[in-house]
Amino acid sequence: MENETLFRFGVFLGLFALLALVEAVMPRRERSQTRQTRWVTNWGITIANTVLLNVMAFALPLLAVGAAIDAGNQGWGLFNSVSLPLALEIILAILILDFFIWLQHLITHKVPILWRLHQVHHADVDIDVTTAIRFHPLEIALSMLLKIGLVYLLGPAAVAVILFEVILNGTAMFNHANIKLPLWLDAIVRRVMVTPDMHRVHHSVHRHEHDSNYGFALSIWDRMFRTYIPQPAEGHDDMKIGLQWQDDRPSKLGWSLALPFLRK
Template sequence: MQNEATLRLAIFVGLFVVLAVIERFAPRRTRPNHARRWLTNWLFVIVDTITLKALALFLPFAAVLAAADASTRGWGLLNMTELPRWLELIIVVLLLDLAIWLQHVLSHKIPALWRIHRVHHSDIEFDVTTAIRFHPVEIALSMAFKIGLVYLLGPAAWTVVVFEILLNGSSMFNHANIKLPQGFDRAVRAVLVTPDMHRIHHSVHRHEHDTNFGFALSWWDRLFGTYTQSPKDGHEKMKIGLHWQDLRPTRLLWSMAVPFFRK
Protein backbone atom coordinates (compact mmCIF):
# COMPACT_ATOMS: atom_id res chain seq x y z
CA MET A 1 0.00 0.00 0.00
CA GLN A 2 2.97 2.32 -0.55
CA ASN A 3 1.15 4.28 -3.28
CA GLU A 4 -2.15 4.43 -1.38
CA ALA A 5 -1.97 8.17 -0.67
CA THR A 6 -1.09 9.00 -4.28
CA LEU A 7 -3.91 6.81 -5.61
CA ARG A 8 -6.48 8.36 -3.30
CA LEU A 9 -5.32 11.89 -4.13
CA ALA A 10 -5.48 11.22 -7.87
CA ILE A 11 -9.01 9.82 -7.63
CA PHE A 12 -10.10 12.69 -5.36
CA VAL A 13 -8.79 15.42 -7.66
CA GLY A 14 -10.02 13.70 -10.82
CA LEU A 15 -13.53 13.14 -9.51
CA PHE A 16 -13.71 16.66 -8.07
CA VAL A 17 -12.82 18.19 -11.45
CA VAL A 18 -15.35 16.00 -13.29
CA LEU A 19 -18.16 16.88 -10.90
CA ALA A 20 -17.27 20.59 -10.90
CA VAL A 21 -17.43 20.64 -14.71
CA ILE A 22 -20.81 18.87 -14.71
CA GLU A 23 -22.07 21.38 -12.14
CA ARG A 24 -21.06 24.16 -14.47
CA PHE A 25 -22.96 22.82 -17.49
CA ALA A 26 -25.80 20.80 -15.91
CA PRO A 27 -26.63 22.31 -12.50
CA ARG A 28 -29.59 21.11 -10.46
CA ARG A 29 -30.07 24.50 -8.84
CA THR A 30 -29.13 28.01 -9.96
CA ARG A 31 -26.53 29.40 -7.60
CA PRO A 32 -24.75 32.74 -7.21
CA ASN A 33 -21.03 32.85 -7.84
CA HIS A 34 -19.39 32.98 -4.40
CA ALA A 35 -15.70 32.58 -5.20
CA ARG A 36 -14.84 33.36 -1.57
CA ARG A 37 -16.97 30.44 -0.44
CA TRP A 38 -15.05 28.01 -2.66
CA LEU A 39 -11.76 29.38 -1.31
CA THR A 40 -12.96 28.95 2.29
CA ASN A 41 -14.09 25.38 1.69
CA TRP A 42 -10.74 24.50 0.13
CA LEU A 43 -8.90 26.13 3.02
CA PHE A 44 -10.75 23.72 5.29
CA VAL A 45 -9.08 20.85 3.41
CA ILE A 46 -5.65 22.36 4.09
CA VAL A 47 -6.38 22.92 7.78
CA ASP A 48 -7.84 19.41 8.14
CA THR A 49 -4.84 17.82 6.44
CA ILE A 50 -2.38 19.68 8.66
CA THR A 51 -4.38 18.59 11.71
CA LEU A 52 -4.24 14.90 10.76
CA LYS A 53 -0.55 15.12 9.88
CA ALA A 54 0.18 16.66 13.29
CA LEU A 55 -1.78 13.96 15.11
CA ALA A 56 -0.01 11.24 13.09
CA LEU A 57 3.23 12.22 14.83
CA PHE A 58 1.87 10.62 18.00
CA LEU A 59 -0.53 7.91 16.80
CA PRO A 60 -1.23 5.88 13.63
CA PHE A 61 -3.77 8.57 12.77
CA ALA A 62 -5.04 7.03 9.58
CA ALA A 63 -7.40 4.11 9.21
CA VAL A 64 -5.10 2.37 6.70
CA LEU A 65 -2.12 2.58 9.06
CA ALA A 66 -4.29 1.23 11.86
CA ALA A 67 -5.35 -1.69 9.67
CA ALA A 68 -1.72 -2.53 8.89
CA ASP A 69 -0.82 -2.30 12.58
CA ALA A 70 -3.79 -4.47 13.60
CA SER A 71 -2.75 -7.07 11.03
CA THR A 72 0.80 -7.15 12.39
CA ARG A 73 -0.46 -7.59 15.95
CA GLY A 74 -3.22 -10.03 14.99
CA TRP A 75 -5.89 -7.77 16.49
CA GLY A 76 -9.49 -7.64 15.34
CA LEU A 77 -12.19 -10.13 14.45
CA LEU A 78 -11.23 -10.55 10.79
CA ASN A 79 -7.61 -11.26 11.70
CA MET A 80 -8.89 -14.30 13.59
CA THR A 81 -10.67 -15.75 10.56
CA GLU A 82 -9.82 -16.90 7.05
CA LEU A 83 -12.30 -15.42 4.61
CA PRO A 84 -12.20 -15.04 0.82
CA ARG A 85 -10.95 -11.60 -0.16
CA TRP A 86 -14.24 -10.67 -1.86
CA LEU A 87 -16.27 -11.61 1.21
CA GLU A 88 -13.98 -9.66 3.54
CA LEU A 89 -14.31 -6.59 1.31
CA ILE A 90 -18.13 -6.79 1.41
CA ILE A 91 -18.13 -7.15 5.20
CA VAL A 92 -15.73 -4.24 5.67
CA VAL A 93 -17.65 -1.91 3.35
CA LEU A 94 -21.01 -2.75 4.94
CA LEU A 95 -19.87 -2.48 8.56
CA LEU A 96 -17.76 0.65 8.14
CA ASP A 97 -20.46 2.40 6.12
CA LEU A 98 -23.05 1.54 8.77
CA ALA A 99 -20.67 2.87 11.44
CA ILE A 100 -20.19 6.14 9.55
CA TRP A 101 -23.98 6.45 9.23
CA LEU A 102 -24.32 5.98 12.99
CA GLN A 103 -21.56 8.50 13.65
CA HIS A 104 -23.41 10.99 11.46
CA VAL A 105 -26.66 10.43 13.36
CA LEU A 106 -24.88 10.98 16.68
CA SER A 107 -23.33 14.19 15.37
CA HIS A 108 -26.88 15.54 15.04
CA LYS A 109 -28.26 14.11 18.29
CA ILE A 110 -25.46 14.91 20.76
CA PRO A 111 -25.34 18.69 21.37
CA ALA A 112 -21.54 18.94 21.73
CA LEU A 113 -21.01 17.06 18.46
CA TRP A 114 -23.71 19.06 16.68
CA ARG A 115 -21.95 22.33 17.55
CA ILE A 116 -18.94 21.03 15.61
CA HIS A 117 -20.84 19.33 12.79
CA ARG A 118 -22.96 22.39 12.05
CA VAL A 119 -19.88 23.96 10.44
CA HIS A 120 -20.60 21.58 7.56
CA HIS A 121 -24.30 22.52 7.56
CA SER A 122 -23.62 26.25 7.69
CA ASP A 123 -22.54 26.27 4.05
CA ILE A 124 -24.90 28.65 2.25
CA GLU A 125 -24.90 26.61 -0.95
CA PHE A 126 -24.78 22.95 -1.87
CA ASP A 127 -22.17 21.75 -4.33
CA VAL A 128 -19.11 19.53 -4.56
CA THR A 129 -17.08 21.83 -2.26
CA THR A 130 -19.61 21.27 0.54
CA ALA A 131 -18.24 17.72 0.72
CA ILE A 132 -14.85 19.05 1.87
CA ARG A 133 -16.18 21.59 4.38
CA PHE A 134 -15.60 20.01 7.80
CA HIS A 135 -14.17 21.46 10.99
CA PRO A 136 -10.73 19.97 11.82
CA VAL A 137 -12.00 18.81 15.22
CA GLU A 138 -14.72 16.79 13.49
CA ILE A 139 -12.19 15.34 11.05
CA ALA A 140 -9.95 14.29 13.95
CA LEU A 141 -12.83 12.77 15.92
CA SER A 142 -14.09 10.94 12.84
CA MET A 143 -10.67 9.50 12.13
CA ALA A 144 -10.26 8.41 15.76
CA PHE A 145 -13.65 6.69 15.54
CA LYS A 146 -12.64 4.85 12.36
CA ILE A 147 -9.30 3.83 13.85
CA GLY A 148 -11.07 2.31 16.85
CA LEU A 149 -13.40 0.39 14.53
CA VAL A 150 -10.49 -0.84 12.44
CA TYR A 151 -8.67 -2.23 15.49
CA LEU A 152 -11.89 -3.93 16.58
CA LEU A 153 -12.70 -5.33 13.14
CA GLY A 154 -9.16 -6.11 11.92
CA PRO A 155 -9.68 -5.62 8.16
CA ALA A 156 -6.93 -5.96 5.58
CA ALA A 157 -5.37 -2.59 4.76
CA TRP A 158 -6.40 -2.78 1.09
CA THR A 159 -10.07 -3.15 2.02
CA VAL A 160 -9.86 0.03 4.09
CA VAL A 161 -8.33 1.83 1.10
CA VAL A 162 -11.25 0.69 -1.07
CA PHE A 163 -13.74 1.86 1.55
CA GLU A 164 -12.05 5.26 1.97
CA ILE A 165 -12.11 5.80 -1.81
CA LEU A 166 -15.79 4.80 -1.92
CA LEU A 167 -16.64 7.07 1.01
CA ASN A 168 -14.78 10.12 -0.33
CA GLY A 169 -16.02 9.61 -3.88
CA SER A 170 -19.65 9.09 -2.89
CA SER A 171 -19.50 12.12 -0.56
CA MET A 172 -18.37 14.37 -3.41
CA PHE A 173 -20.98 12.84 -5.73
CA ASN A 174 -23.93 13.24 -3.37
CA HIS A 175 -23.00 16.83 -2.52
CA ALA A 176 -22.64 17.82 -6.18
CA ASN A 177 -25.06 20.33 -7.68
CA ILE A 178 -25.76 18.16 -10.69
CA LYS A 179 -29.03 17.35 -12.42
CA LEU A 180 -29.74 13.64 -12.84
CA PRO A 181 -32.68 12.28 -14.86
CA GLN A 182 -35.40 11.16 -12.44
CA GLY A 183 -35.31 7.57 -13.62
CA PHE A 184 -31.55 7.39 -13.25
CA ASP A 185 -31.75 8.99 -9.80
CA ARG A 186 -34.26 6.37 -8.65
CA ALA A 187 -32.10 3.54 -9.96
CA VAL A 188 -28.91 4.84 -8.33
CA ARG A 189 -30.72 5.75 -5.09
CA ALA A 190 -31.69 2.11 -4.66
CA VAL A 191 -28.05 1.50 -3.70
CA LEU A 192 -26.15 4.79 -3.35
CA VAL A 193 -27.02 8.19 -1.93
CA THR A 194 -27.71 10.65 -4.75
CA PRO A 195 -27.44 14.46 -4.72
CA ASP A 196 -31.23 14.87 -4.61
CA MET A 197 -31.40 12.53 -1.62
CA HIS A 198 -28.59 14.14 0.36
CA ARG A 199 -29.53 17.73 -0.49
CA ILE A 200 -32.61 17.28 1.72
CA HIS A 201 -30.24 16.67 4.63
CA HIS A 202 -28.92 20.23 4.15
CA SER A 203 -32.36 21.86 4.35
CA VAL A 204 -32.88 24.67 6.85
CA HIS A 205 -35.88 22.73 8.18
CA ARG A 206 -34.78 20.64 11.14
CA HIS A 207 -37.23 17.83 10.40
CA GLU A 208 -35.53 17.44 7.00
CA HIS A 209 -31.89 17.86 7.96
CA ASP A 210 -32.39 15.20 10.63
CA THR A 211 -32.99 12.65 7.86
CA ASN A 212 -30.99 11.10 4.99
CA PHE A 213 -27.78 10.66 6.99
CA GLY A 214 -26.11 8.26 4.54
CA PHE A 215 -22.94 9.16 2.65
CA ALA A 216 -22.40 6.07 0.50
CA LEU A 217 -25.05 3.35 0.78
CA SER A 218 -28.66 4.53 0.87
CA TRP A 219 -30.01 1.48 2.70
CA TRP A 220 -29.46 2.53 6.30
CA ASP A 221 -31.88 5.47 6.26
CA ARG A 222 -34.62 3.30 4.80
CA LEU A 223 -33.90 0.52 7.28
CA PHE A 224 -33.88 2.73 10.38
CA GLY A 225 -36.72 5.07 9.41
CA THR A 226 -34.70 8.24 8.72
CA TYR A 227 -35.42 8.47 5.00
CA THR A 228 -37.12 11.43 3.32
CA GLN A 229 -38.09 11.11 -0.33
CA SER A 230 -38.27 14.80 -1.28
CA PRO A 231 -38.15 18.26 0.37
CA LYS A 232 -41.40 20.05 1.12
CA ASP A 233 -40.25 23.23 -0.69
CA GLY A 234 -38.96 21.40 -3.76
CA HIS A 235 -35.31 21.09 -4.75
CA GLU A 236 -35.20 24.35 -6.71
CA LYS A 237 -36.69 26.50 -3.95
CA MET A 238 -35.48 24.78 -0.78
CA LYS A 239 -33.17 26.88 1.38
CA ILE A 240 -29.77 25.42 2.19
CA GLY A 241 -27.94 25.84 5.49
CA LEU A 242 -28.98 26.97 8.96
CA HIS A 243 -31.91 29.29 9.60
CA TRP A 244 -29.87 31.95 11.46
CA GLN A 245 -26.99 32.48 9.04
CA ASP A 246 -26.08 35.00 6.35
CA LEU A 247 -22.96 35.30 4.19
CA ARG A 248 -20.58 34.88 7.13
CA PRO A 249 -20.02 31.14 6.45
CA THR A 250 -18.03 32.20 3.37
CA ARG A 251 -15.31 33.41 5.79
CA LEU A 252 -12.86 30.84 7.16
CA LEU A 253 -12.25 32.31 10.62
CA TRP A 254 -15.96 32.81 11.23
CA SER A 255 -16.65 29.25 10.13
CA MET A 256 -13.89 27.87 12.35
CA ALA A 257 -15.51 29.66 15.32
CA VAL A 258 -19.03 28.29 14.70
CA PRO A 259 -18.72 25.55 17.39
CA PHE A 260 -18.32 28.28 20.01
CA PHE A 261 -21.51 30.14 19.07
CA ARG A 262 -24.54 29.65 21.30
CA LYS A 263 -27.10 29.40 18.52
Protein backbone atom coordinates (compact mmCIF):
# COMPACT_ATOMS: atom_id res chain seq x y z
CA MET A 1 0.00 0.00 0.00
CA GLU A 2 2.87 2.36 0.82
CA ASN A 3 4.55 1.71 -2.55
CA GLU A 4 1.21 2.23 -4.28
CA THR A 5 0.82 5.64 -2.66
CA LEU A 6 4.36 6.68 -3.59
CA PHE A 7 3.85 5.44 -7.16
CA ARG A 8 0.63 7.39 -7.61
CA PHE A 9 2.09 10.51 -6.03
CA GLY A 10 5.17 10.32 -8.23
CA VAL A 11 3.11 9.95 -11.41
CA PHE A 12 0.86 12.82 -10.32
CA LEU A 13 3.74 15.22 -9.66
CA GLY A 14 5.53 14.24 -12.86
CA LEU A 15 2.47 14.75 -15.06
CA PHE A 16 1.53 17.96 -13.27
CA ALA A 17 4.98 19.44 -13.82
CA LEU A 18 5.04 18.35 -17.47
CA LEU A 19 1.58 19.76 -18.27
CA ALA A 20 2.30 23.00 -16.40
CA LEU A 21 5.43 23.40 -18.52
CA VAL A 22 3.55 22.73 -21.75
CA GLU A 23 0.90 25.27 -20.69
CA ALA A 24 3.60 27.91 -20.28
CA VAL A 25 5.13 27.15 -23.69
CA MET A 26 1.99 26.62 -25.81
CA PRO A 27 -1.13 27.96 -24.05
CA ARG A 28 -4.54 27.55 -25.70
CA ARG A 29 -6.11 30.64 -24.12
CA GLU A 30 -4.93 33.81 -22.41
CA ARG A 31 -5.40 33.80 -18.65
CA SER A 32 -7.84 36.22 -17.03
CA GLN A 33 -6.02 35.85 -13.69
CA THR A 34 -2.41 35.19 -12.80
CA ARG A 35 -1.28 31.68 -12.00
CA GLN A 36 -0.31 32.68 -8.48
CA THR A 37 -3.78 34.06 -7.72
CA ARG A 38 -5.60 30.87 -8.70
CA TRP A 39 -2.99 28.24 -7.95
CA VAL A 40 -2.74 29.09 -4.26
CA THR A 41 -6.48 28.52 -3.90
CA ASN A 42 -6.65 25.41 -6.09
CA TRP A 43 -3.71 23.81 -4.31
CA GLY A 44 -5.20 24.83 -0.96
CA ILE A 45 -8.38 22.96 -1.86
CA THR A 46 -6.49 19.82 -2.86
CA ILE A 47 -4.46 19.93 0.35
CA ALA A 48 -7.74 20.04 2.28
CA ASN A 49 -8.92 17.06 0.21
CA THR A 50 -5.74 15.13 0.99
CA VAL A 51 -6.13 15.74 4.71
CA LEU A 52 -9.77 14.62 4.57
CA LEU A 53 -8.93 11.42 2.68
CA ASN A 54 -6.18 10.63 5.19
CA VAL A 55 -8.71 11.04 8.00
CA MET A 56 -11.12 8.75 6.12
CA ALA A 57 -8.34 6.21 5.63
CA PHE A 58 -7.68 6.26 9.37
CA ALA A 59 -11.35 5.81 10.25
CA LEU A 60 -12.09 3.48 7.34
CA PRO A 61 -8.75 1.93 6.32
CA LEU A 62 -10.01 0.53 3.06
CA LEU A 63 -10.63 3.35 0.58
CA ALA A 64 -10.66 2.14 -3.02
CA VAL A 65 -7.51 0.03 -3.27
CA GLY A 66 -7.97 -1.40 0.22
CA ALA A 67 -11.57 -2.25 -0.66
CA ALA A 68 -10.33 -4.25 -3.67
CA ILE A 69 -7.93 -6.20 -1.43
CA ASP A 70 -10.62 -6.83 1.17
CA ALA A 71 -13.16 -7.89 -1.48
CA GLY A 72 -10.59 -10.33 -2.87
CA ASN A 73 -9.91 -11.81 0.56
CA GLN A 74 -13.64 -12.17 1.22
CA GLY A 75 -14.49 -13.41 -2.28
CA TRP A 76 -16.97 -10.57 -2.79
CA GLY A 77 -17.88 -8.91 -6.08
CA LEU A 78 -18.42 -9.82 -9.71
CA PHE A 79 -14.81 -10.49 -10.69
CA ASN A 80 -14.27 -12.72 -7.65
CA SER A 81 -17.18 -14.89 -8.84
CA VAL A 82 -15.83 -15.53 -12.33
CA SER A 83 -12.50 -16.68 -13.68
CA LEU A 84 -10.98 -14.29 -16.18
CA PRO A 85 -7.42 -13.67 -17.34
CA LEU A 86 -5.94 -10.85 -15.25
CA ALA A 87 -5.35 -8.63 -18.29
CA LEU A 88 -9.00 -8.94 -19.38
CA GLU A 89 -10.21 -8.31 -15.82
CA ILE A 90 -8.10 -5.14 -15.61
CA ILE A 91 -9.43 -3.82 -18.93
CA LEU A 92 -13.06 -4.56 -18.03
CA ALA A 93 -12.69 -3.09 -14.54
CA ILE A 94 -11.17 0.12 -15.88
CA LEU A 95 -13.96 0.45 -18.48
CA ILE A 96 -16.69 -0.12 -15.89
CA LEU A 97 -15.14 2.24 -13.34
CA ASP A 98 -14.67 4.92 -15.99
CA PHE A 99 -18.32 4.63 -17.02
CA PHE A 100 -19.51 5.04 -13.44
CA ILE A 101 -17.26 8.08 -12.94
CA TRP A 102 -18.87 9.54 -16.09
CA LEU A 103 -22.33 8.73 -14.69
CA GLN A 104 -21.45 10.19 -11.29
CA HIS A 105 -20.30 13.38 -13.01
CA LEU A 106 -23.56 13.64 -14.93
CA ILE A 107 -25.57 13.14 -11.73
CA THR A 108 -23.69 15.93 -9.94
CA HIS A 109 -25.02 18.28 -12.61
CA LYS A 110 -28.61 17.07 -12.29
CA VAL A 111 -29.14 16.77 -8.52
CA PRO A 112 -29.28 20.27 -6.95
CA ILE A 113 -27.58 19.42 -3.65
CA LEU A 114 -24.73 17.68 -5.48
CA TRP A 115 -24.45 20.56 -7.94
CA ARG A 116 -23.91 22.94 -5.03
CA LEU A 117 -20.76 21.00 -4.22
CA HIS A 118 -19.65 20.41 -7.81
CA GLN A 119 -20.01 24.07 -8.79
CA VAL A 120 -16.83 24.76 -6.80
CA HIS A 121 -15.00 23.00 -9.62
CA HIS A 122 -16.84 25.00 -12.28
CA ALA A 123 -16.40 28.34 -10.52
CA ASP A 124 -12.77 28.57 -11.65
CA VAL A 125 -12.67 31.55 -14.03
CA ASP A 126 -9.77 30.04 -15.97
CA ILE A 127 -9.15 26.40 -16.79
CA ASP A 128 -5.75 24.82 -16.50
CA VAL A 129 -4.02 21.82 -14.93
CA THR A 130 -4.90 23.00 -11.40
CA THR A 131 -8.62 23.02 -12.22
CA ALA A 132 -8.35 19.22 -12.28
CA ILE A 133 -7.62 19.22 -8.54
CA ARG A 134 -10.20 21.86 -7.60
CA PHE A 135 -13.03 19.83 -6.05
CA HIS A 136 -14.79 20.59 -2.79
CA PRO A 137 -13.69 18.23 0.03
CA LEU A 138 -17.27 17.05 0.62
CA GLU A 139 -17.58 16.08 -3.05
CA ILE A 140 -14.28 14.19 -2.84
CA ALA A 141 -15.49 12.35 0.27
CA LEU A 142 -18.81 11.37 -1.35
CA SER A 143 -17.01 10.30 -4.51
CA MET A 144 -14.65 8.08 -2.51
CA LEU A 145 -17.55 6.43 -0.66
CA LEU A 146 -19.26 5.72 -3.99
CA LYS A 147 -16.03 4.32 -5.40
CA ILE A 148 -15.55 2.04 -2.37
CA GLY A 149 -19.08 0.67 -2.76
CA LEU A 150 -18.54 0.11 -6.48
CA VAL A 151 -15.25 -1.70 -5.87
CA TYR A 152 -16.97 -4.05 -3.42
CA LEU A 153 -19.66 -4.78 -6.01
CA LEU A 154 -17.13 -5.43 -8.77
CA GLY A 155 -14.37 -7.08 -6.75
CA PRO A 156 -11.58 -6.11 -9.18
CA ALA A 157 -7.91 -6.88 -8.61
CA ALA A 158 -6.16 -4.17 -6.61
CA VAL A 159 -3.82 -3.49 -9.53
CA ALA A 160 -6.84 -2.61 -11.69
CA VAL A 161 -7.98 -0.01 -9.15
CA ILE A 162 -4.47 1.45 -8.90
CA LEU A 163 -4.18 1.71 -12.69
CA PHE A 164 -7.65 3.24 -12.91
CA GLU A 165 -6.80 5.89 -10.29
CA VAL A 166 -3.57 6.76 -12.12
CA ILE A 167 -5.36 6.96 -15.48
CA LEU A 168 -8.21 9.03 -14.03
CA ASN A 169 -5.90 11.54 -12.36
CA GLY A 170 -3.61 11.75 -15.38
CA THR A 171 -6.36 12.23 -17.96
CA ALA A 172 -8.16 14.76 -15.73
CA MET A 173 -5.01 16.89 -15.57
CA PHE A 174 -4.49 16.48 -19.32
CA ASN A 175 -8.00 17.48 -20.40
CA HIS A 176 -8.10 20.46 -18.02
CA ALA A 177 -4.69 21.69 -19.16
CA ASN A 178 -4.53 24.98 -21.02
CA ILE A 179 -2.55 23.51 -23.89
CA LYS A 180 -2.92 23.94 -27.63
CA LEU A 181 -3.08 20.68 -29.52
CA PRO A 182 -2.95 20.83 -33.33
CA LEU A 183 -6.50 20.47 -34.62
CA TRP A 184 -5.67 17.34 -36.59
CA LEU A 185 -4.18 15.69 -33.51
CA ASP A 186 -7.13 16.74 -31.33
CA ALA A 187 -9.53 15.19 -33.85
CA ILE A 188 -7.68 11.87 -33.69
CA VAL A 189 -7.17 11.74 -29.92
CA ARG A 190 -10.76 12.66 -29.01
CA ARG A 191 -12.05 9.62 -30.84
CA VAL A 192 -10.85 7.68 -27.79
CA MET A 193 -9.77 10.12 -25.08
CA VAL A 194 -11.16 13.41 -23.82
CA THR A 195 -8.97 16.25 -25.08
CA PRO A 196 -8.53 19.74 -23.57
CA ASP A 197 -10.64 21.33 -26.32
CA MET A 198 -13.39 18.76 -25.80
CA HIS A 199 -13.52 19.18 -22.04
CA ARG A 200 -13.22 22.96 -22.16
CA VAL A 201 -16.74 23.05 -23.62
CA HIS A 202 -17.90 21.52 -20.33
CA HIS A 203 -16.58 24.57 -18.46
CA SER A 204 -18.59 27.08 -20.50
CA VAL A 205 -20.80 29.54 -18.63
CA HIS A 206 -23.70 28.44 -20.85
CA ARG A 207 -25.75 25.72 -19.15
CA HIS A 208 -26.41 23.68 -22.28
CA GLU A 209 -22.67 23.49 -22.89
CA HIS A 210 -21.55 22.70 -19.36
CA ASP A 211 -24.22 19.98 -19.28
CA SER A 212 -22.21 18.09 -21.89
CA ASN A 213 -18.86 16.31 -22.30
CA TYR A 214 -18.85 14.72 -18.85
CA GLY A 215 -16.01 12.30 -19.56
CA PHE A 216 -12.62 12.49 -17.88
CA ALA A 217 -10.77 9.66 -19.60
CA LEU A 218 -12.75 7.99 -22.41
CA SER A 219 -14.84 10.03 -24.84
CA ILE A 220 -17.09 7.13 -25.85
CA TRP A 221 -19.67 7.60 -23.10
CA ASP A 222 -20.64 11.12 -24.20
CA ARG A 223 -20.96 9.97 -27.79
CA MET A 224 -22.95 6.90 -26.78
CA PHE A 225 -25.41 8.79 -24.57
CA ARG A 226 -25.63 11.89 -26.79
CA THR A 227 -24.11 14.35 -24.32
CA TYR A 228 -21.30 15.24 -26.71
CA ILE A 229 -20.78 18.78 -28.02
CA PRO A 230 -17.70 19.04 -30.26
CA GLN A 231 -16.99 22.78 -29.97
CA PRO A 232 -18.24 25.79 -27.98
CA ALA A 233 -20.65 28.07 -29.82
CA GLU A 234 -18.48 31.14 -29.20
CA GLY A 235 -15.19 29.44 -30.08
CA HIS A 236 -12.39 28.52 -27.70
CA ASP A 237 -10.79 31.96 -27.73
CA ASP A 238 -13.95 33.92 -26.98
CA MET A 239 -15.91 31.52 -24.77
CA LYS A 240 -16.30 32.47 -21.13
CA ILE A 241 -15.21 29.97 -18.50
CA GLY A 242 -16.97 29.46 -15.16
CA LEU A 243 -20.46 30.31 -13.91
CA GLN A 244 -22.71 33.07 -15.25
CA TRP A 245 -23.16 34.93 -11.96
CA GLN A 246 -19.61 34.88 -10.65
CA ASP A 247 -16.82 37.43 -10.28
CA ASP A 248 -13.23 37.07 -9.10
CA ARG A 249 -14.13 35.51 -5.72
CA PRO A 250 -13.40 31.91 -6.84
CA SER A 251 -9.70 32.78 -6.55
CA LYS A 252 -10.18 33.05 -2.76
CA LEU A 253 -9.79 29.82 -0.78
CA GLY A 254 -12.29 30.58 1.99
CA TRP A 255 -14.96 31.73 -0.43
CA SER A 256 -14.49 28.65 -2.63
CA LEU A 257 -14.86 26.27 0.32
CA ALA A 258 -17.95 28.15 1.53
CA LEU A 259 -19.55 28.39 -1.93
CA PRO A 260 -21.91 25.37 -1.57
CA PHE A 261 -23.45 26.96 1.52
CA LEU A 262 -23.86 30.49 0.14
CA ARG A 263 -27.10 31.93 -1.18
CA LYS A 264 -26.68 33.37 -4.65
